Amino acid sequence: MRLIILFTAFLLTRNITAQDFIVAHEDESVKIEYIILEVKKKKKLVGEIRLIVTNKTNEYVILDFITSLFYEITLAEATQVKQLCVGPGKVKKGKVKGLFYQPETLSYEQLISDDLEISIDDLEINKVENCK
Numbered sequence: 001m002r003l004i005i006l007f008t009a010f011l012l013t014r015n016i017t018a019q020d021f022i023v024a025h026e027d028e029s030v031k032i033e034y035i036i037l038e039v040k041k042k043k044k045l046v047g048e049i050r051l052i053v054t055n056k057t058n059e060y061v062i063l064d065f066i067t068s069l070f071y072e073i074t075l076a077e078a079t080q081v082k083q084l085c086v087g088p089g090k091v092k093k094g095k096v097k098g099l100f101y102q103p104e105t106l107s108y109e110q111l112i113s114d115d116l117e118i119s120i121d122d123l124e125i126n127k128v129e130n131c132k
Contacts, residue, residue: 021052024067025120029057030086032065032120038108047108049118050100052093055086060130065123069103072115077103085131 025032031054039048049069055061062085068078079101086092092099103111110116 022118024118025065025123029061029125030055030063030123034067034118036108036111039102041102045108046102047106047111048100048102049111050094051081052091053084053086053099054091055088057127058088059127060085060087062126062128063123066121067101068119068121069106069111070117070119071106071110071113073117076106078121085128087131 020035021033022035023031023033031052033052033054035050035052037048037050038045040046049067051067053063062083064080064082064084066078066080069076081099084092084099094100106116
């Protein structure tokens with residue numbers, strides 16, 4: 001019985017987490033999604049945006065783009081991702097691959113509010129032979 005309860009809790013948590021990702025950009029080549037989390041940094045809780053980049057092609061690609069954070073229609077912050085190489089059909093995600101950003105001017109409450117808009121700007125996708 002305990003195992004069934006734990007398994008059910010795991011499935012519910014997994015489904016909730018999967019629904020938290022928001023698509024910021026998608027085309028025939030790539031899909032860029034993000035999730036907003038609250039994490040500890042120097043014993044304080046701060047907001048963090050983690051990106052997931054999916055290569056939908058059968059070739060290696062290098063991406064350059066800017067993640068822009070608009071709060072109440074005003075550009076609050078922006079961060080640039082340069083020379084991100086993703087293999088064919090592969091996914092680069094979250095903290096492990098360095099695809100995260102902790103805004104300096106926006107609180108966690110502002111990040112999760114309806115007044116925040118995240119956009120992917122100046123996206124460049126270049127096909128390459130392999131990731132070095």
